[in-house]
Amino acid sequence: MRLLCSPASPYSVKVRLAAEHCDLPLELEFVDTTDQPSGLVAANPLGKIPTLVLEDGGTVYDSRVICEYLDRISGNLLIPQTTEQWLQAKRVEALADGVADAAILVVYEERFRPAEKRHEGWTDRQWTRAVRGLDRLEAEVDKLPEALNIGHFALAAVLGWLNFRFKGKWEDGHPGLVLFVEDFGRRFAPFTEISPRA
Ligand SMILES: N[C@@H](CCC(=O)N[C@@H](CS)C(=O)NCC(=O)O)C(=O)O
Structure with a gap:
């Protein structure tokens, strides 16, 4: 899984911490959103980071949805169930x-x-x-x-x-x-x- 993100972005950092906790490796691609690069906009029409690109090319955003996705594929390691x-x-x-x-x-x-x-x-x-x-x-x-x-x-x-x-x-x-x-x-x-x- 590839994460379009930035080292300064709080939402990106949240996702990276969550992925570490779930032991799910992420390939990081640092993106400067200022110029709204075409690769980012193609993956996420909102032009925002973090955006997760899955192995099959599917995309996941925003950070809360990404974390919910990580929770689901890790067997609920992130989000309490009660x-x-x-x-x-x-x-x-x-x-x-x-x-x-x-x-x-x-x-x-x-x-x-x-x-x-x-x-x-x-x-x-x-x-x-x-x-x-x-x-x-x-x-x-x-x-x-x-x-x-x-x-x-x-x-x-x-x-x-x-x-x-x-x-x-x-x-x-x-x-x-x-x-x-x-x-x-x-x-x-x-x-x-x-x-x-x-
Ligand atoms: N609700 C979004 C917020 C994401 C967000 O605002 N990211 C900022 C970077 S920290 C961004 O992409 N800004 C670019 C812009 O607004 O053009 C999330 O949780 O992922």
Whole structure:
């Protein structure tokens, strides 16, 4: 299986951690989405990463669907099956992805919009949303089970990405999350190599 991805992308990192956990090897193809390369758009009309290309040429996106696919083919190594634990893991994943969705818009505003066209109210709104998500994750982090699941991987991916893009800006009021991401490489060694980077 080939994963179109980027070393900086939080959603790509989530999928790579999940695949490591399931012991499913992925061939990585790093893609720069800026120019919407034709190979990416052919695989995923949305032009987004991560996108998984299967042996038979079939494609899987977005990151949540890819993780569900990895869970299915690994015999449910990622997603708990009891309703209560499933709900907790999927809520943490949705919150972590939602924090990334909001904060990435702040990055894109600066990257893609000329300074005179930027709208501070818009980026403030996104950042406030991201912080509200982090506040809720801070309340949830100690309740996560010992056995790693998709919630842990989504959380580690977004916090690693915040450390990469927003160091010094997200930690206040989130000591439990700071501890979680500092400690995650000891709990799950591949994180040290895979955590978001340029
Ligand atoms: N909901 C998607 C989000 C994917 C996403 O936004 N990926 C970013 C990179 S981190 C991307 O491809 N951006 C390119 C663009 O928006 O043009 C997922 O979970 O996979």
